[in-house]
Amino acid sequence: MAVKVITIGEDILGANEQKARGNQKRLDQNGILAVNIMSSPGAGKTSLLLRTIDRLKPEVRIAVIEGDVASSIDAERINEAGVAVVQINTAGGCHLDANMIGNALNNLPLENTDLLFIENVGNLICPVEFALGEHRRVLISSLPEGDDKPYKYPAMFADADVVLLNKIDLKSYLNFNIDAFQKTVNGMNPDVKIFPVSCQTGEGLESWFSWLESTLKDKKKTTK
Amino acid sequence: MHEYSITESMLSLALEKAGEAKAGKITRINLIMGELSGIVDDSVRFYFDFLSKDTIAAGACLCFEKPATRLRCRDCETVFTPGNHDWACPDCHSAGIEIIAGRECYMESIEVT
Numbered sequence: 087m088a089v090k091v092i093t094i095g096e097d098i099l100g101a102n103e104q105k106a107r108g109n110q111k112r113l114d115q116n117g118i119l120a121v122n123i124m125s126s127p128g129a130g131k132t133s134l135l136l137r138t139i140d141r142l143k144p145e146v147r148i149a150v151i152e153g154d155v156a157s158s159i160d161a162e163r164i165n166e167a168g169v170a171v172v173q174i175n176t177a178g179g180c181h182l183d184a185n186m187i188g189n190a191l192n193n194l195p196l197e198n199t200d201l202l203f204i205e206n207v208g209n210l211i212c213p214v215e216f217a218l219g220e221h222r223r224v225l226i227s228s229l230p231e232g233d234d235k236p237y238k239y240p241a242m243f244a245d246a247d248v249v250l251l252n253k254i255d256l257k258s259y260l261n262f263n264i265d266a267f268q269k270t271v272n273g274m275n276p277d278v279k280i281f282p283v284s285c286q287t288g289e290g291l292e293s294w295f296s297w298l299e300s301t302l303k304d305k306k307k308t309t310k
Numbered sequence: 311m312h313e314y315s316i317t318e319s320m321l322s323l324a325l326e327k328a329g330e331a332k333a334g335k336i337t338r339i340n341l342i343m344g345e346l347s348g349i350v351d352d353s354v355r356f357y358f359d360f361l362s363k364d365t366i367a368a369g370a371c372l373c374f375e376k377p378a379t380r381l382r383c384r385d386c387e388t389v390f391t392p393g394n395h396d397w398a399c400p401d402c403h404s405a406g407i408e409i410i411a412g413r414e415c416y417m418e419s420i421e422v423t
Contacts, residue, residue, distance in 0.1 A: 087423040092331050094417045098320045098341075180312055211348045212312040215415065237395055240379075241346055244409055273397065273405030276384070 102216055105184035109191065109219025116196040117309040119302050120204060122218055124242065125226035127208030130252040132160045133285035134226060134294075135203055139167045141295055142201070146302065149199045151190045153182040153207045160205065170194055181213040182206050188219075201302060210239040222301060228252040229260050233267040236274060244274045248281065250294060255284040313353035316415070320354070321361050324420050328366060333422030336367040340419045344377045346412035351376075370420075379412035 097103065113120050123131050139148055149170040152161040161173035172190040174182060187204065194202070204220060206213040214223075225246040227235055230253060236243040243249065249271055251264065268280050279297060283290035320341065328336050343349045351374045362368045382389050383399035384406035390399065398405050 087334075089337060089421050089423055090331070090333070091419050091421050092327055092333075093419045094323070094327055095419075096323060097416045098316060098323060099415065101319055101322070179315070181315075183315065215347070216315075234395060237392075237397060240397075240409060241348075241413055269405050270397065273407055274409075276406060 099215060099217075102184045105188060106217035106219040109184055109187050110221070112191060112196070113202065113219060113221070114309070116199065117306065118196065118199050118202050119222070119305040120202040120218075120220040121222045121224055121298075122204045122206060122213075122220035123224050123226065124206045124210075124213045124246075125208060125228075126210050126231060129208070129226045129228040129231065130250075130285045131205050131208065131226055132163055134250065134252070134283075135164060135205060136167055137285050137288070137291060138203075138295070138298070139164070139169055141291070142298065143167075143169065147198055147200045149194045149202050151182075151187065151194070151202065151204045153186070153205055155179070155207060170199070176207055180207055180209045180211070181216050182218060183216045184218050201298070210235070210242050214242045214245055221305070222247045224248045224250065226250045226252050227267075229254060229256050229262045233262045233264075233270075236267070236270045240274060243271050243278075246275065246278055248279045248294075248297060251280060251282045252285055254282045254289060255287045312348065313350060314357050316349055317354050317357035317361055320417060321358065321365070321367060323417055324367055324370075325365060327420060328422050331422060334366065335423050336370045336420055337423055338371045338373060338421035339367070339417065340373045340375070340421075342375045342377065342414045342416050342418050344412040344414040345379050346409065347415045349415065375418070377411045377414055380410050381407040382410045384408055 125131050150164045152173045155176055158173045161171050164171045172193045174186050223246050281293045324339050381392050383404055385404040386402045388399050388401040
């Protein structure tokens with residue numbers, strides 16, 4: 087039988103991207119700013135969220151989607167902070183996808199939310215390839231991971247809107263060249279904002295809060 | 311597990327296109343997956359074998375083309391392949407670079423009968 091070649095030229099994750107656009111539309115209709123938080127395991131995603139909720143909560147209505155391979159430890163911590171939270175267990179899956187987020191949105195009070203944090207599964211490889219419908223991507227990199235991470239996971243650093251360099255309180259114990267790290271990340275991604283912070287001591291977090299507040303303000307303007 | 315969802319999406323795209331063309335069987339799937347996409351071919355083949363069972367794609371040959379990482383200097387526009395720990399431009403030493411190849415993850419074509 088004759089073989090026929092069908093030219094396709096389509097992104098393999100096109101279906102995910104389409105769903106992500108649907109999620110974003112839904113978020114936009116509710117005037118919600120969605121921020122996808124990515125990092126390796128243990129870099130400080132949940133600690134950052136707890137600090138941020140603590141600081142912004144009275145004025146900003148926050149909701150959280152927690153992605154983990156298993157357990158609801160993080161969701162419980164967020165829940166104790168008094169914000170709406172949905173836990174997604176990926177049952178071994180190493181990233182969140184747009185479909186999971188679509189389902190999670192059904193369980194959140196969207197009409198009473200200004201800011202949605204999506205805490206991705208701790209992983210520096212695949213979360214970057216799966217759009218969720220977020221408006222901004224935040225990557226947390228921490229000092230104990232070493233300053234060579236941008237070379238090892240370039241896509242993650244190239245696509246981030248913000249890089250938080252966490253655990254700077256450990257600076258004197260570690261051989262991490264902060265200037266070289268910043269130069270490399272800026273080289274790969276000239277528009278990125280880099281904030282050195284410590285979620286432990288609170289150092290540097292003011293710049294992150296200001297960025298969030300001004301991004302929220304811009305979002306409100308475009309919604310009106 | 312990354313490869314599992316990639317393989318699922320890839321198979322459903324191939325089946326959709328083959329269905330539109332009213333094909334009886336998919337014999338080959340040509341994939342372009344850059345070095346930086348982080349996708350392991352063997353792992354895709356492994357998942358493909360059981361995901362495609364009982365579909366018209368069962369037994370199809372998976373062909374991977376893996377473009378190498380290529381960078382372009384934002385200052386002098388030199389195009390180069392980066393070293394392990396050195397992404398600076400070899401000509402002007404600028405750290406300002408843009409990834410122009412290596413992140414591809416798409417289906418180029420399928421062959422059907």
